[in-house]
Amino acid sequence: MIEVENLTKFYGSVPALSQVNFRVDQGEIVGFLGPNGAGKTTALRILTCFMPPTSGTARVAGLDCQLHSLEVRGKIGYLPENVPLYLDMTTQRFLAFAAAAKSVPRSRLPQELGRVMEICSITAVADRIIGHLSKGFRQRVGIAQALLNDPPILILDEPTIGLDPTQIIEIRSLIKELGKERTIILSSHILPEVSQICQRILIINKGQIVATDTAANLTAQLQQNLHVYLEVEGPKIEVTKKLATLAGVLDVKPADVAGTYLIETARGEDLRPLLARTVVEHGWQLRELKLQDLSLEDIFMQLVTDEESGEEQG
Amino acid sequence: MKGVYTVFRKELYRLFASPIFYVVAFIFLTLVGYFFYSSVAYYSLLSFQAGRDPFLSEQLNLADMVIEPFFGSISIVLLLMVPIITMRLFAEEKKTGTAELLFTYPISDRGAVLGKFGAAIAVLLLLLVGTLPAMILLEVLANPPWPVILGGYLGLFLMSSSFVSLGLFASSLTENQIIAAVTSFGALLLLWIIGWTESLVGPTLGGVLKYLSLLTHYDNFSKGILDSRDVIFYLLFILLFLFSTLRILESRQWRG
Numbered sequence: 165m166i167e168v169e170n171l172t173k174f175y176g177s178v179p180a181l182s183q184v185n186f187r188v189d190q191g192e193i194v195g196f197l198g199p200n201g202a203g204k205t206t207a208l209r210i211l212t213c214f215m216p217p218t219s220g221t222a223r224v225a226g227l228d229c230q231l232h233s234l235e236v237r238g239k240i241g242y243l244p245e246n247v248p249l250y251l252d253m254t255t256q257r258f259l260a261f262a263a264a265a266k267s268v269p270r271s272r273l274p275q276e277l278g279r280v281m282e283i284c285s286i287t288a289v290a291d292r293i294i295g296h297l298s299k300g301f302r303q304r305v306g307i308a309q310a311l312l313n314d315p316p317i318l319i320l321d322e323p324t325i326g327l328d329p330t331q332i333i334e335i336r337s338l339i340k341e342l343g344k345e346r347t348i349i350l351s352s353h354i355l356p357e358v359s360q361i362c363q364r365i366l367i368i369n370k371g372q373i374v375a376t377d378t379a380a381n382l383t384a385q386l387q388q389n390l391h392v393y394l395e396v397e398g399p400k401i402e403v404t405k406k407l408a409t410l411a412g413v414l415d416v417k418p419a420d421v422a423g424t425y426l427i428e429t430a431r432g433e434d435l436r437p438l439l440a441r442t443v444v445e446h447g448w449q450l451r452e453l454k455l456q457d458l459s460l461e462d463i464f465m466q467l468v469t470d471e472e473s474g475e476e477q478g
Numbered sequence: 479m480k481g482v483y484t485v486f487r488k489e490l491y492r493l494f495a496s497p498i499f500y501v502v503a504f505i506f507l508t509l510v511g512y513f514f515y516s517s518v519a520y521y522s523l524l525s526f527q528a529g530r531d532p533f534l535s536e537q538l539n540l541a542d543m544v545i546e547p548f549f550g551s552i553s554i555v556l557l558l559m560v561p562i563i564t565m566r567l568f569a570e571e572k573k574t575g576t577a578e579l580l581f582t583y584p585i586s587d588r589g590a591v592l593g594k595f596g597a598a599i600a601v602l603l604l605l606l607v608g609t610l611p612a613m614i615l616l617e618v619l620a621n622p623p624w625p626v627i628l629g630g631y632l633g634l635f636l637m638s639s640s641f642v643s644l645g646l647f648a649s650s651l652t653e654n655q656i657i658a659a660v661t662s663f664g665a666l667l668l669l670w671i672i673g674w675t676e677s678l679v680g681p682t683l684g685g686v687l688k689y690l691s692l693l694t695h696y697d698n699f700s701k702g703i704l705d706s707r708d709v710i711f712y713l714l715f716i717l718l719f720l721f722s723t724l725r726i727l728e729s730r731q732w733r734g
Contacts, residue, residue, distance in 0.1 A: 212582040215730060234480065238584040248575030250488075252495045261491075264484040265583040309579075 165190045165317065165347045166211065170220035173206050173371075180206040181217070181371040190316075193343040195362030196351035197464065203371040204351040205245050208321050211349070212242045224317065238266065241310030245321040247302055251295030255286060255305055258294055259312065266313040276312060284308040284338070300331040307338065318342060320350040324357060336361055355464055367464060391456040392427040393419065394439060398448030406446065410438060426456070481585030485593025486600075489567070493601055498566070502559050507608050513551040514612040517544045518619075541626045544616065546700050549630040552609060553696060556602075556638045557666055563601055564645025565659035567594045568723075572653035587727045591646070591720060598642045606635060626702035633699020636712035637692055641666055643719035650726045666692070 166188040173181040181203045188194050196204045209215050210222050213233040222229040224236045250258050259277050268276050281287045284304040289297055294305060303323065310318055323339065324332045339348065339361055352358050358365055359379035367375040367382075375382060396403055400418070407427060408416045412435050415428040429435045436453055443450045493499050521543045528535035571577040580590060616622045641662075648662035649655075673691030676684030688694050692715075695708040 209578070214578055214582050234584045234586065237582055240582070242579075242582045244575060244578040244582070246575060248577075248579055250492065250576055251574070252492055253488075257491060261484065261488045262579075262583065264487075265481055265580075265585050267480075267584065 167223045172219045174218045193348045193362045195358035195365045198368035202368045241315040241318045243306045243310045243320045247306035256290040262309040263312045280308040280311045318348045393456045394425045395451035481589035482592045486596045489597030560641035561659040561662040565655045568650040569655045569658045629702040640715040643716040647719040647723045650723045
């Protein structure tokens, strides 16, 4: 559905994207994940034909974004970052304009407006001026305009930013619901969000795609070593020294609170019984012992920092 | 050309939804009303004196003493007001980010430019129609020469459409509305008075500058003379700046 080849974009001499390749198949929900300034918005803007790439091609439904701009735009529903809306128009008026812009025939206009307002539950604010609406409602108006004329592809740039937790949950379930019959690309720098909603994640950093896979696979792939969290009451230096000498233990680091340790062990071996025994044998008090799964945050940090240190060396 | 009507309707709605239009219309009509009153009052004063002076009464006529100065003052007020109407057209969209929305809808750039231009022209027409009651009053009081009035209106319309075209262009250059207004006002004023330097720069260059002046081409209209050269000058002026606006919008395609 979406194919991107060697996409490069420079802002002046600053590269925002360099040699990016990815594909999104029909019906997929794909999350763009990356720190601020990683190039997420730039990539989405190129896909929506708002700006052209410096080099490389982006194709949507087989059509080149630069050569068939109008056709491509007709297939995409886009929610730009920060949800820009005409704040002096009423919801209804604005949506009517957006529908007309997307060539919804006049005869179908009322049903179409009714449909998207229903989906986004904004029927109650149809006659209110958008500028007077809360952030949550504006976000929904933004999503509603993207849904007009039922585009097969939705591109949502940070759809949940600035919302309160209830609204976030609502918007997420809305996106999941919409994703049942559409291709969706969304960008975010909130990891749990992406791992919850998306089937596939593209991690992008400094204009390059550093990883692409499902959340589960990413975790498995990058979690070469297991981490064990240990809380012990005992002399810190001795404990650290003793634990580090155990077979299979790669590294012992003090964790956030005093008396807690994060122990890195080789994968495939469960060292918990051995650790427990060692602690008890030395007469220390064992408070807590648990396996710690690397969260997506950790993976993300790992990828992003790897990249950075690699660059410094180069 | 896709989306001209859609953008036109949206712009018109937004122009009327904002207070700018009402403020501009109020001030414009107040000033125009004042100018009309003063020129009519002055004319009637002269008419009284002319009652005893047959030589003076021969020179008195409505076209020269009421209609021409009236249209002249309208054109100056429009010079001030048009940049205020046009300043937001693109600048605001860029500032608030709605440009991203507008240019990712399946609307061509040409459609957006013409739609916005059309909306500003519609507002302009409405302002000009607002001055018609003055002419009707004149018809009731006296016997004004309608060809001169119609010529004056046509000239005003063409000239202020040129203002709109340049204002739209200035608005596409920046995301700051004040800068857009100041730029277009400055450029319009310069093009307005550029012909006055004739005596300083010599007859050749002076003639060229005079021909470029927006005011020179209006003179004929205000006398009731319809010269195709003037009509074509204004139309070309409008086209030039609409075209430039389009190029500026397209420049986002190749600017880094």
